[in-house]
Amino acid sequence: MADFVQLWVYLSTTPLFGLTATLVAYVAAQALYARVDRAPWANPVLWSVLVLGAVLVVTGTSYPIYFAGAQFVHVLLGPAVVALGWPMWQRRAEIRRRGLALTSAALLGGAAAACSAVGLAWLLGMPEDILRSLAPKSVTAPVAMGIAERLGGIPALAAVFAVMTGMVGALSAKYLFDFMGIRSWAIRGFALGTASHGIGAARALQVHAAAGAYAGIALGMQVLLASVLMPLLYFLLF
């Protein structure tokens, strides 16, 4: 038993632990997701995060120790953001033709999400650093962190809010669009990508190819619009 404990103490402090745990949890969550026909509640990000979070809390492993391994997955977010240019390029003719419609929807939808989040949180009496960290929550996590930093928020908290936003969107979009009578896959995908960035886009990709492509475009546009306009508006207004 003592040997086992020693081995665990050793293994749980090497980067091998965080990386292996992340991939194993995700592969298992993905298998569950496939088994239940990709029902929204079985979202693989949600379950991986819940399981890994519980494991860390129960075993008393600190987040930095986990992250020492998980960073090898995390760094790929950067090139993944760059890679969003690929689906945009593939559909460039369509984007150009629908440019005005897509830009207007991205701008108004993104503004509605950010303003309603900050406004509601302010009404509920939340402190200022939370308000500042909430503003970029509809932008994909790595970019949201950068924007929050420029707005005087807390980058790590902004990332958490962005992930929560992504999960809410991925879990509920189907019901909201069905309720609103939105049938077009392009519109459903674009709206999901605008409000719920990469996690929403990942869900859209799994449901329908056109929805996925439009979600990717929306995610890219939100990244561009928010990272230029949010700090700019902030400097002009405050």
Next chain:
Amino acid sequence: MTVLRGLAFLLLLQVIGEVLSHSLKLPVPGPVIGLVLLLPSLRMAWLRDSVADAAELLLAHLSLLFVPVGVGVITHLAVLSQYGLKLLLVIAVSTWIGMAVTALVLRAFLGNEEEREHG
């Protein structure tokens, strides 16, 4: 091999983006500048296949990449337990408002065109 070549190119664009973002103090994060730089470079046909392979691999497993950040929730359990339900309410309601507004604006613009496709 093409996946690696594509990944190297995407990383290179991100590095160029980071350098530009920091040295010129731009409001736009490095990877976003990389995304903008990728669009014109895709005109070069010899690059396209490798970028396509790498991009499709990364985007197919996009949700995995959010897991490490998501687990970071445990470092903010204090804030989350203090404002937990309110925060969840704010995040859920604002996400629904954002989705609804985007969908309605887009339907107002493309309505007929799109609904015909799904007749």
